[in-house]
Amino acid sequence: MKIVYLAFLAVFSVSSVFAQRTVIYCGNLFDGTNGSVRSSVTVIVEKNKIISIENGYSAALSADKVIDLKSKTVLPGLIDMHVHLEGETSKDQFQKRIQQNMADVAFDAQKNGVTTLMAGFTTVRDLGGSGANIALRNAINRGVVVGPRILTSGKTIATTGGHGDPSNGIKPELQLPPAALDGVINSPDEARQAIRQRYKDGVDWIKITATGGVLSIAKNGKGPQFQPDELKALIETANDYGLKVAAHAHGAEGMKRALRAGVTTIEHGSFLDDECIKLFKEKGAYLVPTIIAGKTASDSAKIPGYYHPLVVPKALETGKMIQESFAKAYKAGVKIGFGTDAGVYVHGKNAKEFVYMTEAGMPMAEALLAATRTNSEILSMKDQIGSVEVGKLADIIAVDSDPLKDPTVMMNVTFVMKDGVVYKSK
Incomplete structure (x- = not known):
């Protein structure tokens, strides 16, 4: 497990994280707008916000940071x-x-x-x-x-x-x-x-x-x-x-x-x-x-x-x-x-x-x-959090399989991004 939990990362390295786009390949996406799941989706994050959500696995630019979650179910934080x-x-x-x-x-x-x-x-x-x-x-x-x-x-x-x-x-x-x-x-x-x-x-x-x-x-x-x-x-x-x-x-x-x-x-x-x-x-x-x-x-x-x-x-x-x-x-x-x-x-x-x-x-x-x-x-924060949508803060998590079939899956979150910064990846 790789856990990015050093406080100095958030304080001193934010500029390096935000200097590039982050392209997230989602095997399945429960986006929080309704109860459905979409397959093979690309979520693009710039700085601390979601700027694009695309069907399929979109090609990344050379400067992009790519996060491969194709084997996982991705959800809002x-x-x-x-x-x-x-x-x-x-x-x-x-x-x-x-x-x-x-x-x-x-x-x-x-x-x-x-x-x-x-x-x-x-x-x-x-x-x-x-x-x-x-x-x-x-x-x-x-x-x-x-x-x-x-x-x-x-x-x-x-x-x-x-x-x-x-x-x-x-x-x-x-x-x-x-x-x-x-x-x-x-x-x-x-x-x-x-x-x-x-x-x-x-x-x-x-x-x-x-x-x-x-x-x-x-x-x-x-x-x-x-x-x-x-x-x-x-x-x-x-x-x-x-x-x-x-x-x-x-x-x-x-x-x-x-x-x-x-x-x-x-x-x-x-x-x-x-x-x-x-x-x-x-x-x-x-x-x-x-x-x-x-x-x-x-x-x-x-x-x-x-x-x-x-x-x-x-x-x-x-x-x-x-x-x-x-x-x-x-x-x-x-x-x-x-x-x-x-x-x-x-x-x-x-x-x-x-x-x-x-x-x-x-x-x-x-x-x-x-x-x-x-x-x-x-919380009166619907325009900021609670779903994976364009314009919202990049609070994104992932689990290894489908929580709609097995709720216990949610007890083992393997990826955590908050405000565009990755804190956990496995």
Whole structure:
């Protein structure tokens, strides 16, 4: 395997990469515009954009760089709508949260970002961390380090004791610095202040925790955690600042409140009901199911001592329901985005979500479109990413065989180009 992962390549050698056209010969191309596959296609990249797509294998010019993917299936770079690059599941994850400083978190996040990019995910939406995720986004954009294109919410906005309150599980004598709690709100006024702070921090999205959560050290993982007036203040203020809102939500009541208030995406949706489905369709909101996270948490909960005792029953219950709820929503016509909650499971395994989605009844072509075209629409980036089309950024990946026949193929991406630069080739 040849992995072009030296940071200096992106910083110092970009001019040499961009000085020539890159001609990519694709054995099969799933371009992300629809669910079909084209055979024997040439994609031509200049600088960081796709400038031509031609049937057959077009002759290359003498100065062109040629990449031969005639034995592979080529696809747009994948998009994961729900990751947490700053951390990763482990038996001592709560201890790490207390012990690690911001520099530790940032180095871990950069490592996880590289792993994610090498798995074929060229763009991710990072939904909650310490704020190091904002710095990582900026460093990647500047070419200082390597990683996927990141859109981030910075810190999550939660209620006191709610999923996302960083003081959960810590005795009062171990006081956190005030900055650690600046996303914990308890009124409409504090909601507005939190949104304005996120805007000041430079976030791309807002993440709120509309219900309890599985991994927070709290008893109830399903109950609603914001009042309607708080949700109204959060979403109206976010929209004023040009920001969309993603709502973590497992339980039905919190989901309904968030949907009525106007969130763009619901994350997880583990215990949705028929009224939730009706609201999804009325409001045009998207479900980002994260089936892999629910199943992984359930598996980890069966390991003695892996989670806090309050977490175990929540993880077991959610793991049983999350795939079933996705199937119900999909069959009812709810719009589906692709997201995994990476960090709840080991980074780099994101494509296992395709297996779970197809198990639940979604055809693989539709699952791939969810991870490309649909996600680009959610991010308001359809003119830049999400498909292999002329004029779009050259985010291109390849796998060894046909994923429409075998979804597990996506778990072994053998070629990764992001923004016109090749980072992995095998």
